[in-house]
Amino acid sequence: MPKSSNPSANHAMGTVAMRWHESSLELLDQRLLPAEEHWITLEGASGVAQCIRDMVVRGAPAIGISAAYGVALAARHAGGGDWQAEIKQAIRELAASRPTAVNLFWALQIMEKEFHGCHSLDEAVKRLSAMAVRIHEDDLAANLAMADRALEFMAPDKPFSVLTHCNTGALATGGYGTALGVIRRLHEENLLKRVYADETRPWLQGSRLTAWELAREGVPVTLNADGAAAAILARGEVKWVVVGADRITANGDVANKIGTYSLAVLARHHKVGFMVVAPSSTVDMALASGQDIPIEERDGSEVRQIKGVPVAPEGVRVFNPVFDVTPASLIDAIVTEKGVVHNPNITGMRALFG
């Protein structure tokens, strides 16, 4: 069988968030899961930007990869006039889609650099597509490497349970997962007793996506309301809380899905390990600390309603930051494909990321 240009298709895991076809990109509409598996076909960067904004595709690495494909589509479908202006405009539009996950800006920077090296539209079409595929493939490889490193670091001698937050699996990445990749690997090695998945209010990435991904692969998953996490950790069965990241700053602070910070506080109180798993594309050494990270706030309707059904008084004032910052001091390990930063601080981060 010829090698597909869709990197996810070349991996054994069944779950994929996107399919690349050179002149179009298909995204699995994550807003409709688990009720419906519906794919959206896109032929331009504006559509991809819209899908990132509306969370058809979400998760830091997956956002970066789809944006890269968006730039490739802009070249492929350039109108024939000023193709360079069209590609630049596409990059600007994609960059404005969501603010917190640095993977988006990281991927766009790579695509922009590649674009600047192109002397014709023909060359841009080929090179930008190849680079987007490479970004996708590299992310998948990084996920697999992080799973190796995390297991080496945890050094388990018998099966144990973990708790996770949000969705960090194949749907959020190039195809295996960051935190969920580690959990998959534990399961593959018969070292996972059970994974507790926070439902992750308000968007419910945990119940709609993580529980779906894991259940269809036969990974033992128990879904819990976010507020149950303390009671679960108090029972002593969970050895590690394992989460992903949207941006990690030079001092080791981590922005991740809202509720991650509370989990880190809980983990420290219960003497449970707290591990962050993220590719180096999530590291932003240009920002000194988590205070500098732009935190996205989304519409209050995401809290007031579930699937359009009111769960709060109409028009009630809502505060809906969708990420929070966990201080480095509450984190036991940051696992990347380049290595593990144990008890992260600026020295450990610089040693690995310069």
Ligand SMILES: CSC[C@@H](O)[C@@H](O)C(=O)COP(=O)(O)O
């Ligand atoms: C591998 S995904 C890591 C993070 O991106 C994930 O935990 C998260 O916060 C996703 O947020 P989302 O708002 O769903 O894009």
